C-alpha cells in the first residue's frame with residue numbers, strides 16, 4: 557500500500573525515476589520483512605532445543621533487559637549483596653542413627669551442613685543423601701567429654717587414655733566410614749578438645765587429608781582453635797547452639813541471635829541437632845529461616861571456610 561501511494565506520486569516525475577524508486581522500496585520491504593520473520597524463529601529454536609531451560613536457567617529467559625549506556629541495574633540480587641557481610645553456616649549434628657527430625661531437616665529450604673556420626677545404621681545413607689542434595693558432610697566424631705556417660709558417645713569414640721596410634725586409627729576409621737566428608741566436628745568432646753596431645757593427632761589427620769576441624773565448642777577452654785591456627789588449619793568454631801533448650805520457640809530466639817552475630821561479625825557458625833527433639837528443632841529452624849532469609853545468606857561450612865580463611869583443600873572427593 558505504501559509502495560502504491562508513493563509510486564502514484566512519482567509517476568509525474570518520469571518512468572525511470574519511478575522504476576528506480578519502486579525497486580528501492582521493494583528491496584527495503586523485502587529486507588524488513590526478512591528481518592521480522594527471521595529473528596523470532598531463531599529464539600524459538602533455542603527454547604525448543606532446551607525444553608528444561610526455563611527451570612534450569614530462569615535467568616536466561618527472564619533476564620532483566622540490560623540498562624542502556626552502562627547504567628547500573630536496579631534489580632535486587634540478595635545472594636550477591638548479602639554474601640559480603642552476613643553469612644550463616646548452620647551445622648546439624650547427630651545424623652547417622654535414623655534420628656527423629658532427619659527428614660524435616662533434609663526438607664529445610666536453605667543450605668546447611670550435615671554432621672554424621674560414624675558406624676551407625678544410617679551413617680552412610682545420610683551422608684549420601686546430604687551429598688546428593690548438594691550439602692556439605694562432616695564426620696561427627698564422638699570424643700570423650702569431661703562429664704557424661706560413655707554410652708552417649710556411640711561407636712568409634714576417641715578417648716584421652718588411648719595411645720597415639722589408637723587415636724589415629726579411630727580418626728582414620730571414622731573418616732573412611734563417612735563418604736563425602738570434608739571435615740570433622742566433635743560430638744561431645746569437652747575433655748578431648750582440651751587435650752593437646754589428642755587434638756594434635758586429630759588435626760594432623762585432618763591436615764594430611766586436606767580436611768578441616770570445626771570445634772563444636774562444648775568446652776569454653778578448648779584449645780582446638782589455637783592449635784588449628786598453629787598448624788595452618790582454619791580455626792573454625794561453633795558460636796551458637798540453637799537447641800540447648802528443646803522447644804521451637806527457643807530455637808527461633810537463638811536464630812535471631814545468629815542473625816545479630818552474622819550482621820555484626822560478618823558470619824556465624826551455629827549448631828542444631830536431630831534426635832529426640834529433632835522435629836521441634838527443625839520446626840524452629842524453619843520459622844527462623846523465614847525471618848532471616850532476606851537479611852543473611854545460608855551457606856555450607858565449606859563456602860565459609862574457603863572465603864573466610866582462604867582454605868584450599870587438597871581433598872578429592874570420590
Ligand SMILES: [Zn+2]
Nearest residue numbers: 649650743744
Ligand atoms: Zn553430637
